[in-house]
Amino acid sequence: xxxxxxxxxxxxxxxxxxxxxxxxxxxxxxxxxxxxxxxxxxxxxxxxxxxxxxxxxxxxxxxxxxxxxxxxxxxxxxxxxxxxxxxxxxxxxxxxxxxxxxxxxxxxxxxxxxxxxxxxxxxxxxxxxxxxxxxxxxxxxxxxxxxxxxxxxxxxxxxxxxxxxxxxxxxxxxxxxxxxxxxxxxxxxxxxxxxxxxxxxxxxxxxxxxxxxxxxxxxxxxxxxxxxxxxxxxxxxxxxxxxxxxxxxxxxxxxxxxxxxxxxxxxxxxxxxxxxxxxxxxxxxxxxxxxxxxxxxxxxxxxxxxxxxxxxxxxxxxxxxx
Amino acid sequence: xxxxxxxxxxxxxxxxxxxxxxxxxxxxxxxxxxxxxxxxxxxxxxxxxxxxxxxxxxxxxxxxxxxxxxxxxxxxxxxxxxxxxxxxxxxxxxxxxxxxxxxxxxxxxxxxxxxxxxxxxxxxxxxxxxxxxxxxxxxxxxxxxxxxxxxxxxxxxxxxxxxxxxxxxxxxxxxxxxxxxxxxxxxxxxxxxxxxxxxxxxxxxxxxxxxxxxxxxxxxxxxxxxxxxxxxxxxxxxxxxxxxxxxxxxxxx
Numbered sequence: 001x002x003x004x005x006x007x008x009x010x011x012x013x014x015x016x017x018x019x020x021x022x023x024x025x026x027x028x029x030x031x032x033x034x035x036x037x038x039x040x041x042x043x044x045x046x047x048x049x050x051x052x053x054x055x056x057x058x059x060x061x062x063x064x065x066x067x068x069x070x071x072x073x074x075x076x077x078x079x080x081x082x083x084x085x086x087x088x089x090x091x092x093x094x095x096x097x098x099x100x101x102x103x104x105x106x107x108x109x110x111x112x113x114x115x116x117x118x119x120x121x122x123x124x125x126x127x128x129x130x131x132x133x134x135x136x137x138x139x140x141x142x143x144x145x146x147x148x149x150x151x152x153x154x155x156x157x158x159x160x161x162x163x164x165x166x167x168x169x170x171x172x173x174x175x176x177x178x179x180x181x182x183x184x185x186x187x188x189x190x191x192x193x194x195x196x197x198x199x200x201x202x203x204x205x206x207x208x209x210x211x212x213x214x215x216x217x218x219x220x221x222x223x224x225x226x227x228x229x230x231x232x233x234x235x236x237x238x239x240x241x242x243x244x245x246x247x248x249x250x251x252x253x254x255x256x257x258x259x260x261x262x263x264x265x266x267x268x269x270x271x272x273x274x275x276x277x278x279x280x281x282x283x284x285x286x287x288x289x290x291x292x293x294x295x296x297x298x299x300x301x302x303x304x305x306x307x308x309x310x311x312x313x314x315x316x317x318x319x320x321x322x
Numbered sequence: 323x324x325x326x327x328x329x330x331x332x333x334x335x336x337x338x339x340x341x342x343x344x345x346x347x348x349x350x351x352x353x354x355x356x357x358x359x360x361x362x363x364x365x366x367x368x369x370x371x372x373x374x375x376x377x378x379x380x381x382x383x384x385x386x387x388x389x390x391x392x393x394x395x396x397x398x399x400x401x402x403x404x405x406x407x408x409x410x411x412x413x414x415x416x417x418x419x420x421x422x423x424x425x426x427x428x429x430x431x432x433x434x435x436x437x438x439x440x441x442x443x444x445x446x447x448x449x450x451x452x453x454x455x456x457x458x459x460x461x462x463x464x465x466x467x468x469x470x471x472x473x474x475x476x477x478x479x480x481x482x483x484x485x486x487x488x489x490x491x492x493x494x495x496x497x498x499x500x501x502x503x504x505x506x507x508x509x510x511x512x513x514x515x516x517x518x519x520x521x522x523x524x525x526x527x528x529x530x531x532x533x534x535x536x537x538x539x540x541x542x543x544x545x546x547x548x549x550x551x552x553x554x555x556x557x558x559x560x561x562x563x564x565x566x567x568x569x570x571x572x573x574x575x
Contacts, residue, residue, distance in 0.1 A: 051536040052560050091503045092540050094562035095337040132334030140329055141504045148328035156331060181534060182500075185493030230533050 025220070028080065031065050033058065033298045033311050037277065041169070042216060044223040044274055046176070048263070049281030054296055054313055055226040056093070058281075059086070059172045062224060064102050066170050067134040072127050075113045077105075081134075082169035083160060085153075085221075088139040089146060090175040095137075102131060136160065136168065143179045143204050150211035157219045171215075173225040177267060179204075205268035212274075225275075229263055263301075278302035284310060341366075344510045348470065351389025351415070352382065355556060359541070360564065363470075363512045368502050368538065372517040372529035373545030378554045379516040380406045382545070383474045386514060388415040391434045396469030400440040401452065403478050407440045446479050446494050453501045460509040468511055471502075476515040477530045484532065492534055499538035515539065529559075536560075 012020070027038035039045060047055050063086065068079025086093065106124055140146040161167045183201045212223065263280060265272055277300070284297040299308040332340075347361035356362045363369055363386070371379050383400075384407070391398045400407055413431055420427050443449050460468065473479075480498070483491040506513045517535075522528035529535075529542070536542075542559035558564060 051533070056562075090537055091500065091507065092537070092562065094540070095334065095341050097563040098334065099338055100563065129335065132338065135334035136331055137333065137337055138329055138331045139507075141500050145329055152328055175537065178537070179496075181489060181492040181496040184489040228533075228537050 028222070030062050033281075033296075033309050034062065034279065036300060036305060036309070037303075039222055039277065041220045041222050043276045044212075044225065045277040045279065046275045047224065047226045047279055047281065048229045048265075048301075049226075049296075050230065050283070051228045053281040053283055054294075054311075055228070055281060056090075056174055057097075057313065059174060059224060059226055060098050060101055062170070063098070063135060063172060064105055064131075067102075067131045068105065069127075069130075075110050077109050080169060082166050083134040083136055083164055084170045084172065085136045085138070085157070085168050086172045086174065087146070087149065088137065088174050089178040091139050091141060091178075093137070093139070093174060098135065099128075099132070102128060106131075134164065143183055143208075146179070147204075147207055147211065150208065150215065153211075153215055154218050157215075161219075167219060168221055171212075171221045171223045173223070175228060176225040176271070177227045177229075180266060202268050202270070205271050209270050209274045227267070229265070229280075275302065348390055348394060348512050350382075350386045351393075351419070352385055355382070355543075358543075358556060358558065359561075363514065364541075365510050365512045366507045367540040368499075368506050368513045368515065369541045369543065370515050370517055370529070370539035371543050371545060372519060372559070374519045374527065374547070377545040377547040379545055380404075380474055381411075383472050383514060383516065384408065384411050385415055387438055387470070387472055388412045388434060389419075390470050390512075391437045392416060392419070392430060394469055396437070396467045398438045398470045398472065399456070399468055400438060401443050401449065401471070401473045402440055403443050403473070403475055405442065406474060409435065412438065443479065446483055446498065449473075449479050450494070450498060450501070453498065453505065457501070457505055457509070460505070468509070471505065471511055471513045473513070473515045475518065477517040480535075481518075481530060495531065495535060496538070499535070503538070 025041045027040045029035055029038050034045070034047075047058060049055050063084045065078075066080045066082055066084045068077040069081040070077065070079055103124060106127055138149055140149055157168055180201070183204050186199045186201070186204070215221075216223070280299045280301050282297045282299070284295050295310060295312040297308050297310050299305075345364060345366040347364050349356050349362040350359075371382060373379050387398045387400055412435070416431050416434060417427055420430060441452060443452060456468070456471075476498075480491075480495045483494055485491060502513050502515070505511055517529050517531060519527040520530045529544070539560075541561050544557050544559050545554060546556075547554045
């Protein structure tokens with residue numbers, strides 16, 4: 001009798017549950033252009049854009065924000081001081097771009113605090129070493145290596161947690177759609193063996209989603225996945241050709257509607273439904289004063305927000321919102 | 323056992339160390355290109371040279387082959403798909419570069435010519451075969467130490483299989499791309515591929531091989547030749563950390 005009653009009794013009120021969730025999994029605001037929404041551990045954010053459009057740069061800036069400490073020897077850096085795992089499927093990551101950006105950030109923050117150049121190199125090295133050791137990196141050259149890596153990640157992350165003292169906070173996947181064409185052409189198995197699952201794009205996507213879900217149960221993390229996308233289709237290009245005679249007016253383009261090139265998602269539906277937030281990047285037609293720097297526009301597709309941000313990549317490689 | 327089954331995990335410091343030790347910069351032999359790329363071609367990068375026909379892509383490839391074979395020890399592999407490899411032109415580049423001391427020039431020419439290995443490849447399947455063979459040789463460390471791989475032109479091998487409704491063309495292209503990236507990074511090669519141009523939107527031209535190819539090379543360069551002055555110029559389309567909108571630099575070839 002007692003066991004049945006204890007089963008029906010409430011565990012905690014909604015208020016208590018909310019308080020517990022907010023303290024255990026606080027929401028974090030990422031650096032621009034992802035700053036419009038507060039994200040929590042367990043969210044899967046997809047950053048979509050054609051190539052080239054600063055996606056890897058956004059991932060690098062967010063990693064730097066995560067690996068920097070909140071405060072080091074009196075200087076405020078405003079970071080989260082947690083490790084980041086970067087899974088490079090595109091295999092184009094250049095560690096020098098990360099290290100240069102980190103150095104600039106550290107010296108910039110130090111210069112802000114003391115107006116003098118002083119002994120910045122000293123501060124650089126120690127902090128730099130501490131931060132770089134919080135950046136974990138793996139690369140995979142095909143889907144099977146990716147699946148094998150995901151399978152062994154719980155074990156490896158556990159070892160890292162014991163070594164570093166804090167758990168990995170973010171999982172970055174550069175170009176989740178990198179192996180899309182190779183997977184589409186996977187040969188399906190012959191009718192002989194019924195026991196093995198036939199290989200196809202769908203089953204591969206299912207396995208990836210399953211592995212990541214299992215991983216998130218044991219090691220809750222914020223997942224950021226970049227994806228390169230193709231815009232529009234044959235119809236829209238002919239539409240553009242027809243319009244080329246007219247005078248192009250910026251305002252007309254920005255008003256949206258049928259002139260905006262449409263975005264098509266090519267990932268299998270199981271991945272699409274796994275994603276909880278989606279942001280779209282697009283190169284914007286630059287105004288004359290910003291022509292020296294590439295400028296981009298962002299638009300949140302999921303949840304759909306009504307406004308879009310503009311940002312440029314300045315000389316230092318930083319993203320500056322306009 | 324887990325470590326041996328899948329790709330290793332590194333932290334930022336180990337990556338930096340590897341970059342500083344292994345991933346050197348190879349000078350191309352063309353001063354202007356070196357200036358544009360802040361040193362030259364980087365080991366571990368796949369560099370794409372795109373340009374309309376007769377804009378100087380093959381000339382740049384030959385110049386780079388002769389310079390790298392001369393200055394750095396190691397073999398240069400040249401995969402030629404259009405019978406455009408010319409030993410005479412390489413000798414010309416070498417004699418242009420060195421001082422007029424006759425006996426030395428002969429020795430240099432001898433050494434360089436024996437370190438450039440040229441293969442004629444006419445279809446994508448042979449290319450994939452050759453790349454797999456190269457990978458196996460490098461993994462088991464037989465054969466000589468390869469420094470650079472030049473594929474002229476990669477687009478003429480891939481373009482015939484792209485198109486049509488099937489996904490196989492794209493799959494072959496992406497497989498070749500990832501093989502090149504693996505060769506470049508794991509075995510410390512620098513890879514140069516060339517690409518031609520096709521008509522794009524509103525009358526402009528764009529590099530061939532489409533959108534799925536865009537995410538494969540690390541560095542994309544655009545060659546352009548002005549008809550009036552017969553001068554070539556080169557600009558960066560994409561680079562991991564250099565600013566893309568750079569002033570085009572005129573070449574002297």
